[in-house]
């Protein structure tokens with residue numbers, strides 16, 4: 001997968017040199033390219049923003065640098081599939097595990113990091129003439145810019161690519177993963193020592209009975225989901241999963 005990130009703060013993405021994503025880039029599994037939006041400005045101050053039409057506080061990112069940057073970065077050959085453009089914004093559709101799974105199937109993603117009050121809305125409309133465009137939100141809160149949201153999305157998406165996680169099975173057992181963990185969050189996990197500060201590891205985990213361990217883990221995931229995510233528990237109940245799983 002190739003990922004292009006356009007931002008006025010390329011240094012924000014230093015963490016993508018670390019850990020599993022860093023290793024995937026070094027191995028060629030993942031091609032992440034950073035682009036400084038100011039490279040597409042031509043004035044002395046490398047201006048990327050201006051006051052909003054209609055008045056109001058803050059500044060809006062100018063369309064010209066974004067248009068030129070996307071023309072260059074998201075440009076493609078006549079027989080190449082266009083990349084998918086992702087715009088992180090509080091006003092976007094929720095970025096969920098399902099969205100991460102879907103985006104992990106894309107050969108190319110371009111992330112546009114807005115700042116200030118956002119990017120002139122004509123940029124997304126213009127880009128949509130040439131490529132699929134998605135506005136996605138990592139949560140119902142506002143950040144100072146899209147960079148933190150893109151770090152979150154890039155990590156959630158790229159960890160699903162074959163070969164990035166050490167153990168391919170672990171993603172399937174994560175909270176929200178499609179299949180057995182759909183609408184479920186993970187329950188508790190334990191490692192050595194068996195007793196720590198008078199807390200003992202649940203004996204079933206030491207039993208060697210894999211069926212019993214699987215059932216215990218599912219029950220604990222259900223309990224955790226009911227306790228911390230009643231919204232998901234409602235969905236499970238509506239799908240009849242909660243009752244069926246409860247009985248198992």
Ligand SMILES: NC(=O)c1ccno1
Nearest residue numbers: 088089090137138143
């Ligand atoms: N909630 C978000 O995804 C976001 C992006 C930029 N600011 O907030």
